[in-house]
Amino acid sequence: MSTESAIRDSIDDAATAVGSLWPIHSFVTANPLAGFEDQPFGEAVERAATLLGGRGYPSAQTFETALERGQIDREILGREMTEAGYENDPEAVLDRLADATDDVNADADAAVDHVDRVLTKWLSAFLDEETAHWSMPNREAGFYAAFRGMAEYDGDIPEEGVVADLPETPTAAIEAVLESYPEQQWEAIFEEQLAALPGWAGFIKQRAGDEGVWQSTYPISLEGYLAARLALLDAVDAAIEPSNDGGDEHPADDIAQAFLRAWEATYRDELVGTVAAQSRSMADCDTSGRPDAQLVFCIDTRSEVIRRHIEATGDYETHGYAGFFGIPIEYREYDADVSVDACPPILDPQHQIVDVSTDDDTRARHDRWSGMRAAADELIGTLEANAATAYGYVETAGSGYGLSLAARTLVPGRVHDLLDAAAGLVPDVEEFCEPSIDHQHADAGDLPVGLTHEERVEYAATAFDLMGFTAFSRLVVFTGHASETANNPFDSSLDCGACAGNPGGPNARVLAKLCNDEAVRAELHDRGFDIPEDTVFVAAQHNTTTDEVELFAEDVPESHADDLAQLRADLATARESAASERAEAMGADGSTGVAETERRAADWAETRPEWGLAGNAGFVIGPRELTSGFDLDGRAFLHSYDWSTDPDGDALEAILTGPMVVTQWINAQYYFSTVDNAVYGSGSKVTQNPVGNVGVYQGNGGDLMSGLPLQSLMVADGDPYHQPLRLSTVVHAPVERVTEILTDHEELTELLDNNWLSLTVVDPTQDHRAVQYGESLEWTPAAERAEADPEPPNAQAVADD
Numbered sequence: 001m002s003t004e005s006a007i008r009d010s011i012d013d014a015a016t017a018v019g020s021l022w023p024i025h026s027f028v029t030a031n032p033l034a035g036f037e038d039q040p041f042g043e044a045v046e047r048a049a050t051l052l053g054g055r056g057y058p059s060a061q062t063f064e065t066a067l068e069r070g071q072i073d074r075e076i077l078g079r080e081m082t083e084a085g086y087e088n089d090p091e092a093v094l095d096r097l098a099d100a101t102d103d104v105n106a107d108a109d110a111a112v113d114h115v116d117r118v119l120t121k122w123l124s125a126f127l128d129e130e131t132a133h134w135s136m137p138n139r140e141a142g143f144y145a146a147f148r149g150m151a152e153y154d155g156d157i158p159e160e161g162v163v164a165d166l167p168e169t170p171t172a173a174i175e176a177v178l179e180s181y182p183e184q185q186w187e188a189i190f191e192e193q194l195a196a197l198p199g200w201a202g203f204i205k206q207r208a209g210d211e212g213v214w215q216s217t218y219p220i221s222l223e224g225y226l227a228a229r230l231a232l233l234d235a236v237d238a239a240i241e242p243s244n245d246g247g248d249e250h251p252a253d254d255i256a257q258a259f260l261r262a263w264e265a266t267y268r269d270e271l272v273g274t275v276a277a278q279s280r281s282m283a284d285c286d287t288s289g290r291p292d293a294q295l296v297f298c299i300d301t302r303s304e305v306i307r308r309h310i311e312a313t314g315d316y317e318t319h320g321y322a323g324f325f326g327i328p329i330e331y332r333e334y335d336a337d338v339s340v341d342a343c344p345p346i347l348d349p350q351h352q353i354v355d356v357s358t359d360d361d362t363r364a365r366h367d368r369w370s371g372m373r374a375a376a377d378e379l380i381g382t383l384e385a386n387a388a389t390a391y392g393y394v395e396t397a398g399s400g401y402g403l404s405l406a407a408r409t410l411v412p413g414r415v416h417d418l419l420d421a422a423a424g425l426v427p428d429v430e431e432f433c434e435p436s437i438d439h440q441h442a443d444a445g446d447l448p449v450g451l452t453h454e455e456r457v458e459y460a461a462t463a464f465d466l467m468g469f470t471a472f473s474r475l476v477v478f479t480g481h482a483s484e485t486a487n488n489p490f491d492s493s494l495d496c497g498a499c500a501g502n503p504g505g506p507n508a509r510v511l512a513k514l515c516n517d518e519a520v521r522a523e524l525h526d527r528g529f530d531i532p533e534d535t536v537f538v539a540a541q542h543n544t545t546t547d548e549v550e551l552f553a554e555d556v557p558e559s560h561a562d563d564l565a566q567l568r569a570d571l572a573t574a575r576e577s578a579a580s581e582r583a584e585a586m587g588a589d590g591s592t593g594v595a596e597t598e599r600r601a602a603d604w605a606e607t608r609p610e611w612g613l614a615g616n617a618g619f620v621i622g623p624r625e626l627t628s629g630f631d632l633d634g635r636a637f638l639h640s641y642d643w644s645t646d647p648d649g650d651a652l653e654a655i656l657t658g659p660m661v662v663t664q665w666i667n668a669q670y671y672f673s674t675v676d677n678a679v680y681g682s683g684s685k686v687t688q689n690p691v692g693n694v695g696v697y698q699g700n701g702g703d704l705m706s707g708l709p710l711q712s713l714m715v716a717d718g719d720p721y722h723q724p725l726r727l728s729t730v731v732h733a734p735v736e737r738v739t740e741i742l743t744d745h746e747e748l749t750e751l752l753d754n755n756w757l758s759l760t761v762v763d764p765t766q767d768h769r770a771v772q773y774g775e776s777l778e779w780t781p782a783a784e785r786a787e788a789d790p791e792p793p794n795a796q797a798v799a800d801d
């Protein structure tokens with residue numbers, strides 16, 4: 001093997017040490033330790049602690065708070081502590097955990113710090129996405145070439161070592177620096193250097209694997225990054241020899257593990273007990289009637305809240321399905337400059353979908369008003385990016401602009417009302433556009449435009465298969481979701497994760513449109529889906545900040561006007577209740593519901609517009625009847641599935657290999673961002689600074705922060721709202737079917753065997769017994785603690801007592 005190939009292979013292997021980081025404008029939740037999922041959880045967090053310095057378990061204070069609030073069952077905890085070899089005195093053991101925690105940081109290396117400052121300066125300049133007023137020269141040649149051209153002009157870079165005469169290629173530069181190191185050390189060296197700035201390295205890793213416009217225009221690679229870093233280290237004579245520390249277990253880790261297992265078991269046993277009890281009683285349920293409407297929501301935990309309140313308003317049936325609605329598209333909204341991926345990051349888009357105008361008059365009115373709004377948005381962006389310009393503009397604009405600033409700051413709720421009124425003057429895109437699904441042949445290398453007839457049928461049939469649809473009401477509503485916030489770098493993290501941090505409404509509109517296609521419906525009938533002639537499919541979008549559900553129903557026939565009017569009225573009622581619940585969870589008076597959530601959406605100083613997916617802990621795969629009528633407190637992902645309509649297990653296989661993997665990523669990011677926010681999160685929004693439209697710093701420089709901010713996770717310092725638990729998945733299906741799927745998918749058994757999540761099966765064919773996955777495809781009887789107290793407690797209500 002050539003030296004160049006050996007270097008590249010070593011870099012590829014070392015890159016597993018850092019998780020991929022997406023740009024903040026399309027923030028995608030992901031496990032920051034994804035590269036360690038082939039190791040047991042305990043070993044992975046030990047290794048990560050060595051490389052990244054992050055804590056892998058909740059603190060003693062967090063465990064103590066959970067114990068006081070009743071979130072950890074003392075009986076379960078006693079068993080876990082006994083098994084771990086500790087006396088059954090939780091408070092004393094927690095004191096020992098607190099005393100054993102080592103919070104002493106290693107002394108900083110001044111030379112390495114200098115390298116970090118120089119490197120991040122040039123990385124931020126090179127990776128900027130159109131926010132800088134002066135761009136870095138020669139970016140088209142790639143990062144290493146651009147850095148090589150600028151190095152001699154940077155007074156912070158000493159003209160010493162390799163950097164004094166940088167080789168033409170990055171591999172040559174790396175080879176020059178590593179000349180005195182044996183090849184067996186290369187991977188360890190690369191691993192430690194990537195972990196030195198894991199945020200930037202993770203962003204480069206994601207960017208380098210992306211074929212999007214930024215990477216194709218301004219290419220960067222981990223190879224080029226490491227070449228620049230190693231050359232700088234050589235210039236300041238910093239040591240790069242890898243440490244021999246393999247990540248030894250912290251003496252307090254076994255205590256933390258026992259508390260964590262007990263906390264997870266407390267939550268899981270109640271959830272499993274509820275599902276098992278409902279499974280036994282489902283046979284007595286009368287499902288013969290036709291509901292007034294069926295609404296399909298994303299499996300997102302926030303959907304659980306609005307679904308529960310919608311079901312309480314009338315005879316409505318709700319379902320859960322991954323929020324991209326099974327159609328992996330690249331979508332370009334009307335008048336947008338670029339397309340966005342609208343599918344999970346584990347999938348590649350398969351179709352281009354664009355908005356096309358259907359009403360020229362309405363489009364012209366939209367263009368007039370939106371042009372003025374775009375100019376205003378551009379001005380605000382300029383003011384935000386340049387303090388001097390902002391002060392000058394405000395002084396020139398005078399009292400009128402000052403009053404608008406005051407209104408934004410002091411009465412954001414009224415501003416929201418005014419914006420709503422102004423928005424009424426500007427037609428929404430949905431009023432004059434529809435996504436074109438007409439199929440067109442694409443040029444070589446391009447995605448095909450639209451969908452063929454066969455693809456339309458397949459996507460519709462797959463959706464109904466996965467959800468177990470056997471009957472259809474007059475209205476079937478596919479409901480995507482999006483958030484609303486006035487000033488939040490993390491706004492995309494509150495949009496649909498299944499749509500890569502974008503709104504899910506476009507995907508819902510595509511599925512509704514193809515399901516209304518008469519040719520598609522005729523073939524679906526031949527496949528066993530008996531869709532009545534009076535069934536109309538409608539798209540909608542759920543605003544998760546305010547709980548408003550907007551129906552895109554311009555084409556609904558007059559015959560369904562009364563159905564639509566009733567649904568709109570009931571959605572408004574459900575919104576009032578759901579918004580009150582959310583407002584209360586955020587510490588506001590529940591009676592202020594809609595007003596409070598609208599205030600948070602419009603307040604540009606609001607650091608917590610909503611809780612997002614904070615609290616997520618469970619994933620239920622089965623019919624809605626298993627959980628309907630129960631308050632799951634917005635903590636469970638809910639995917640509809642009917643084992644009796646899936647004899648071959650194909651639908652369940654798709655759910656376990658797709659949505660379950662994605663929810664585990666989401667859960668892991670919330671977990672690690674909570675247990676060590678400084679390393680795996682992004683700190684307080686108050687002290688963040690956006691950089692280059694790609695990420696945020698804490699303060700005025702340094703590494704890109706890679707996870708969620710404190711305000712997305714914490715009620716106050718040291719008081720987490722999110723309970724940091726690994727995901728508990730509950731599947732309603734024959735256990736043999738689940739075992740067969742796991743046998744065929746080593747990546748799933750690896751996650752389970754290594755304890756990154758738990759899996760419990762409630763088997764309707766074996767007297768509804770619950771069994772929990774142990775290890776190596778073995779199952780053990782699962783505890784069911786909810787039968788004596790069938791309704792799971794509202795965790796946040798307990799926390800607020």
